[in-house]
Each structure stands twice: as C-alpha cells, then as structure tokens.
Amino acid sequence: MDFTVRYEPSPDEVARALDQGLTRQLRTLYVALPVALAGAGVACLLAGAVGLGVGLMVGAVAFPPALKWTARRMARRQLAYICVPTTLRVADDGYACVTDQSTTTVQWSMFTRIDGTPEFWLFFIGNQWSGFLPRRAFDGEQQAALDGLFAAREPAGRG
Template identity: 50%
Template sequence: MDFTVEYEPTPDQVVDAIERALKHQIKALLWLFPAFLAVAGVVFLLLGTIGLGLGLLVAAAVVPFVMPWSLRRAARKQVPHLCVPTTLHVTDDGYESRSEKLTTSARWSLFSRVVATPDFWLFFVNNQATGFLPRKAFTPEQQAELDARLSPLTSPRKAFAA
C-alpha cells in the first residue's frame, strides 16, 4: 500500500470526527457522572439536605444534555486548524498528513486501537483520541486496503456505530 490523496475536510466532518472520538474516549464518564450525581442527590435528600439533594438530581438530569453540546463546542475550536487543503500519504507503515499549517506523521504501530466508522477511522493511543482519517478522502479500493491494514487494531467490540 502506497498512495497519496488530496482533500479538504469540511467543518461538519471535522466536528463529527472529533465529537465521535471524544464520545468514545469518555464513554464511561457519560454514564457514570450523571449516575453519581443522582445517587449523591438521593443520599442528600435522605440526610435531609433538601436543597443540595434536589440540585444534584437536577444536575443529573441536565448533564446528559449539556455534555454533547460541550463536546461539539470543543470540536468547533479545532475547525480552523483542520479545514485546510491537506495531502495524505499512506503506506504500509503509517501515514503522513501535510497542510500549510501542520505536518504530522504516525506509524500504525503507535495506535493501540482504531475505531472504524462508516465515515472515519478514529485513532487512539491508550484510550486517548489522537486523530482520524476521513473515508471520503479515499477511493473505495483505498478504503478496502486501509480496512485490511488496520483490521488488527479493530475488533467488533471496539467498533463504534454511526
């Protein structure tokens, strides 16, 4: 495998990729934090601290709606840096991404996990989202080659549905 492609990601693609990666990265927190707030709220209600208990219960109900908004807001801050004409050079060993503002390269062996979605390959190092490649930048044949090369780093358990 050795090919080079030119593409310019759209703001929606960048936000979508970053949001999906962050959601996957903090999946446990998305469930545990509201549950913790709810349990703490009930405990404070049982202890007679009604105001604090009700506040924690309200927070437990609001947090699931605020967190996705907060993730989108954080992702939108990256748009100006990533929505530029970019050249991707992909080989059996890794990939290089070059733009006017940024050049990065990574070997496939760096990644502890790759989450393949219908739109992206999301890259993780020790459960930290580190990057993505958009499928739309590649031909179907190139996508198949990348899927085959990255398959050892993906599994059905780790896949992330769209």
C-alpha cells in the same frame, strides 16, 4: 499499499469525529458520573435536602451535553488549522498529512487502537482519542485496503 488523496474536512465533519472519539474515550465517565450524581440526588431527596437533591439530579441530566459542548467549543479554536485542503499519503507503515501550514507523519504503530465507524477511522493512544481519517477521502478500494490493514493489527481476542 501506497496512495495519496486530497480532501478538505468540513467543520461539521470534524465535530462529528470529535464527538465520536470523545464519546468512546469518555464512555465510563459519561455513564458513571451521571449515575453517581443521580444516586446522590436520590439520597439527598430521601434525607430531606430537597434543594441539593434537585441540583444533583439536574447535574446528572446536564453533564453529558455540557461535556460535549465544552469539547466542541475547545475544538472550534482549532478549525482554522484542521479545515483546510489536506493531502494524505498513506502507506503500510503510517501516513503523512500535509497542509499549507503543517506536515505531520505518523506511524500506525503509534496507535494502540483504531476504531472503524461508517464515517471515520478513529485513532487512540492508550485510551485517549488522538485523531481521525474520514472514509469519504478514500475510494472503495482504498477503504478496503485500510480496513484490512487495521484489522490485521488488532490485538488477539479483541473484536
């Protein structure tokens, strides 16, 4: 496999990739912290500490959207560097991403996990989301080749 494509990610596309990547990265936190806050809130309400209990319950509801808002705010600072015309050269061993401002070469072996979604391939190093490739940048044949490459690298027992 060896092909080159040009595309320009949109701010909305980057925001969706970020949201999907962080949601997968922080899945446990998205569930565990609100559950813990709600449980503590119920305990406080039962103990008569109404103000604290209500505050904890509000925190349980507000935490997930607040986390997403914070991540998007941080990402907005990078949009000027990400949402530019980009050339991707994809090969069997990795890819190169070239813009007017930077050139990055990455080996597929660097990623411990690559999750395919209908819109993106999301890249993880350990449990940390580290980037994405948009499917729309590739034609159907190229998408199939990438899906096959990534499926072949999946660890045994993962599905």
